[in-house]
Amino acid sequence: MPTFKELLNQNCFSTDPDLQRQAALMLEQRYNCEINCLEIDPSVQFAHHARGSIVIAAKLCAGVVIFQNVTIGSNQKFNRLTNQWENLGNPVLGEQVVVADGAKILGPVIIGAQAVIGAGAIITKDVPANSLAYGVNQIKPKDPQFDLIFHDPMPQRDQLIQASKSVINRYHATIS
Known part of the structure; x- marks a missing residue:
């Protein structure tokens, strides 16, 4: 059974259209995601296997990183007066862009290098x-002093658990 990374590579980089279609179908079935780009760098990362992403x-x-x-x-529209499509085209994400959970980027827009698109942004x-x-x-x-959301190396599991326990303790302090 192919891994997410193997399916992603087949979907995005295979020259065999049948293999691409099979990989795309498996990505949709297993991870509820669709990935279709005219150009994609092999270093692009999808956190949480791109679950729920289109x-x-x-x-x-x-260096682009995309979360779930x-x-x-x-973001196209059809103008009935001119009988023409407008706003055609899909986004370009520059180098080292990070797109956080639930964000929406729509239309023929350019996201500049090292930009961060926050959680839930439209x-x-x-x-x-x-x-x-x-x-x-x-x-x-x-703020040039901080990387937001993603920076290699990511926090270790024990750091995340300790931080979560601290939040739980703060919660208990508010209900006491």
Whole structure:
């Protein structure tokens, strides 16, 4: 049984259309995700096996990290007066972009290098490099002292457990 990484490689990099289709189907069945990009760098990472994500991008550059339940895709509309499609195209994510849980990036937008798209953000306009995008099209410069959401190496399991226990203790203090 192929791993997520093997299916991702077959889906995105195989030259055999039948193998691509099979991998795409298995990604959807096993991980509830769809990944379809015109250009994708092999270093792109999907946290939590891209569970619940739909990623239809023009380009994902080197070092991009995408978390679960993310939607990246089109935001097109048909103009009945001109009888033409407008806003065609899919997003480009520059190098080292991080897209947090549940974010939506829609339309022919460019997300600049080292930008972070915050959890639950809805982005329909370009985001400059080294920015933090949050809410609905809210953008501010990133604090250069911090990496947000993802930085290799990630915290160790015991660190995460200890931090969670601390939150539980704070909770108990509020109900006492």
